[in-house]
Amino acid sequence: MGPLKDGDPRRCGPYTLLARFGGSAGAVRYLARGDDATTVLVAVAPAALAELPAFRRRFAAEARTARRLAGEWVPRPLEVAVGAPPLWTATPYEPALTLGEAVALAGPLPERAVRVLGAGLAETLARVHATGAVLHGLAPGTVLLAADGPRLTAFGALGAAESAEAREGGHLSVRLGYLTPEQAAGHEPGPPSDVFVLGLLLAYAATGTPPLPDAASIADADPDLGAVSGELRPLIGRCLAKSPGDRPAAGRVAAVLAPQGAAALAGGGWLPDRLAGALDEQAARVAALDAPLTGTAPEDLDGRTVRVGRQTRREPAPGGPGTARPPEVLLPPAPPATAPAPPVPAPLSAPAPAPAPGLTRRGLFTGLAAGVTGAVLGGGGVLAFASGDADQPRTDARPVARPRPAVPGVPPRPHWAYVHPAAGGGALNAAVWRERTLVLTSGAHTAAVDLATGRRLWQRADAPSGRPALTAGGRLLVVGAGGLRSLSPEDGTAGAPMPLAGGLRPAAVAGQAGDVVWFTGTAAARTYLVAYDAARGEELWRVQVPNGRPPHIPAYEVLALRPDTLVVRQDPRSLTAAQVKAAKGLAIFYAHDRATGARRWFRPFGGALPGGAVSGDASGRLYAAVAGALHAFDTGTRRPLWRLAGGGPFGRAEVRGGTLYAADRSQTVYAVDPATGRARWRRGTEAAAGGDVPGVTVSTSGRTLLAADGSQVTAFGAGDGRRLWKFQDAGVRAPGGADISAPYIALAAGTGTVVVRRDRTFYALPVE
Template identity: 35%
Template sequence: MTEPLRPEDPETLGPHRLVGRLGQGGMGRVYLARSRAGRLLAVKAVHAEYADDPAFRARFRREIDAARRVAGAFTAPVVDADPDGSPPWLATAYVPGPSLRDAVLRHGPLPEGTVRALGAGLAEALAAVHAPGLVHRDLKPSNVLLAADGPRLIDFGVSRAVDDAALTAAGAVVGSAGYLSPEQAAADEAGPASDVFSLGATLAFAATGRPPFGDARLEVLLYRVGHEDPDLAGLPGPLRDVLAACLQRDPARRPPIGRLPALFLPEPGAAPAPAPARHWLPDPVAAEVAEWTANAANAGDGTSGGGGIGRRWLLAGLAAAGVAAVAGGVIAFASRGDSKPRPRPSAEPKVTPRRLWSARAENPDGLAIADGLVLYATGAFSADLVALDLSTGRRRWRKGGLLFADQPGGEWARPPVAASGSALYAALGSLDDGAPMRALDPATGAVRATIELPGDLGPGLVWGAQGPVVFCRSSGAARALIAVDAASRKVLWSYQGQSAMDEMITVPPAGGLVFRTERSGTVHAHAVADGTERWQAPTDTAAGGRPVIAAGDAVYVSGGYLYALDAATGRRRWAFATGTDGRAAVRGGDVFVTLPRLTALDARTGAPRWQVEAGGTLGRLAICEDLLLAVDLDREHPAVHGWEAGTGKRRWEYPLPADEGGNPYRSVETAGDVFAIRHGSAIDAFQVT
């Protein structure tokens, strides 16, 4: 469930026994620990580079002293700390429950009753923060945990004593854009009323599933917070009135924190009290909280290793930007070490890949399977396109002059070739002649036709084909996305985005849509027929350099979260936290994603079906028959692993050479019951039997 301790890790910090690694924040390593009495704790050990700084230790000590002054039913208290230790460390209570942000992204907006109970609990938590003269200053959905007996306000890493001006430089903006107050946006003094504004913004997100000032760049959000009204559309009238009062731009017009519990829950005794989660949370969230609680009961005693909800949902961090977190935690992702043992393959496999052939390749860049061929490119810019027979591995043909500029590299790289009808399409020529699009005979590589595009629309990169429409990007300054009718050899339409040079294009084999993903993570859907933009959907920047997956009536985008979008509208159906390295694959009603654990999700709801330890850092996922495949990117012990898609049982392992010379990228491509592995200067093909 947690990462095992390593030889360099301490066995104890103070009186607390460490039982595993939870993750790493900006200021230190976070461990799961048990106190002498068996209480579960999250303990952060500060990194040496900070621990050696006397000024940091002094600041860390002041933060701890301030945090210890906070005591309330809805806060996560500091349990113990040693700012003078070697290393300095801090222990907080472990809270079994997801963050508000994750719960809303996975399960949708919360019902009004839950939002009111949440508001009352957080108002009490803020009152506890304000009582000793502190201001939280970073209240946001990710700093709220949902536990069985009510919410918990965490992460006082940017809390400050109101009268301690020495801790923050004048004119600095502290907080999170979109949830900070207008006075924070203007870098003015922020008092308790600032937290009331952030509370209103956080609850608006909980009730609607969207930030009240939208998603935008930092400077845009700072302007909106200071000059525009929040978006509270869809909220029931009485709740909307309370949140609108909290979100007044003038701090003096916001309700005092002491009045808020009664405004959220006007009936006496309605505030959240210790009780089962089902009494205040909707059923899907309550079920997740119950899994957290069950896992917490077994943590560190050897009974929680293989099943359950996984280490992704442990309280792992205590970090805030630029300072040590001192009175709570954040949901973080456990780091995956190279020394973790790999599970052994099953002795009774249900699926067995057999190797068909292995071929030497000249530093292959990209890999694709089409028309019974394994295709790869060699070199860059004016490269060669090489075709191997999928059944035998013998070279069929080689064609020079393939333009291969600005192609996304590494595991996502594919040769810029598209199959449509009975031909392959590629941009062949030179940069000087615009590399016109050519239709090639798959059997021989001979040029069947040349498609010259007008003006500055000469193709620079072929992205894919859907039916008779082939998509490419121009080689000229416009960098436009071009749709070409392969039968008539005419341009159907072209589209020039603001950042076309940096966009990832995804062309599904069917569905009537083609997708552009900006580096910001925003996905744009265009109609194949005429290029009309049907919708756009923001995701996160970690998704910016990756293709999307279109399957059935949904589109899946993997980044810091796995997003399931409605293919017709772009509306978000659900989101599942993965960390920045999440990869995804889809088969029927299952969506598979890499996390600290390999996970299968229900495609309709996003609910986990199974989770298993992956045993390493996984590359892009691929599916061949009933085998889920991924490359373990371990530098010393790379391998391709295969899991049974229905159960998650490991069924196969294929070790790869550790030294791949100048081409360390490895990837897997599938076609029917055959898959090919690209690694170093070799390509190996297998058939699943």
């Protein structure tokens, strides 16, 4: 943090700038306070560069990408000003250090911190790569370390640039701070290029030194990973493979580093004490600012260009380019100022621009690689852009909408809307596969929709399923007439049915935990509950359970998991008359040994009914809606724990981040302590009471709670219950169209996105 300089702006929109706070070649970051006393970071583009049409287009494009990726590890833009100079964006301030600052202050990070860092970044890259795009935004100065996890602050070549400068004729020259083997060979980068740079960053974080310190070693040498811990070394080594095809996908990197997710691994603190203390000191300094800093005191290290390698050169090959510095690859100059501005793409279409004349993408990256000097991650190169540049690296294929400030209380604009065609086959089920794909299953077909763009990827009639798809063992799985089968996420190609002995035919999935899937199936006129390891393709156990009331095959639901026990309930439709009579009309819950499947006990809990709303959590607690109240039971001791009175029947509860969320028919949403039932907050949705009980869904980040019923979706801040916005659609818009009676349903779809469904229409909404 340093003082403002002469020529620095003093105010941007509603924000008063207080101090410099680092930045990049494309923008200087400032600490600022809003008129409402909120502390924010404002990134302002250099005035000289902001005059270039090419710079303005790129700055705006990367700001749009930041909006689309906003979520767990990407700060949410509060305001964006890109129409004319000055260009600036504002994001919430939270204490953080750049990766370069952290390593300079405390040395190499411990293994757990490296895992959280890598998993968080890889989770974001996976969302970008799902579209086939490349981020171009990783560098020691663009990755921040905050108390709850990493943050990414650059969303394209401009944000990660080591330098950017205007050239004659309206050109923009951008020098990147990294190089990949494919770029050194003259090929254009793809998603594996981001994974390579991620590997460089993780090795640097784990050792404090670069594994490939210069361009020559990036192109030809094996990485020096001797100081990387044994468990991390193989994964980082695969990320740094010379061939892009040998590198793991970003999603796989995230899964290996943090199988439970980066947020869960970071829980309880993930940074060394020295860095945590530095964040506290920074927060105190920022809180003490009550007027702009001025003067000539030196600025703190901002990590913008952190040198982690030797400044050596790669000598040109005999007969090759003879320059010692990468050539300035310039595109044609910008059009005259009187030329009409290119139109902003319509919200529901994003056609790819035509290539710029006179320069191919291969030519661009061949020029980038020649004679590269060592830079941020051991190599670097120059890109040049002009107005209308067609080589803008796409970081997200979502349709581009005009940036607009967030308006409190107003629902955000959906990224996309998708209407699935009616094709018979019974109910349409929806599930999300690895934060990349919306998978729709029915008795007629299975289809996949790209979560980034809303475009249908494929539809297959040879793998229908009347049940929602699931993810286990890294696979996309469906249960249908052909058994338990894996589908290719890329094109829907169905694999062979997973091996099951004795002619067992899966009927319905009961639940899953990690790679293990529990389902019911039939063989020789008998019904079984089965545990199956989907990663190894191996049955763990099967136990016989009562056959259901014909023609129904019993479907069980896993409600609660203890370390040694799983608790299930049979669906009411398949209960026989004898079962109903024996239970005296109450729901019967069964406990099975997780290792062997042996039944341990069966019993009712309170007045829970067979079709009543019941859920559970990893602690083994059971939450049951009974007669206008929500009851909690301990499945270990089988004793009641607490009772929460409501204004009508409760729906199914959900536990996330140490809080239980539930709603009742009075349209009241509750957040309570799951151990004691003590209320943390309660708010109404303001929908008419007496209708559907809202279903509750917590966003992937855990920061937003959505209550969806028959009339609307209401978003609340999960932590404090503040009402954020409400969402409705217009239903069938055609004159004389039928009314839609289907309720709204919300699906957590990954960091920063929730999918809202109404009948066969799906909307992707940005959320915290």
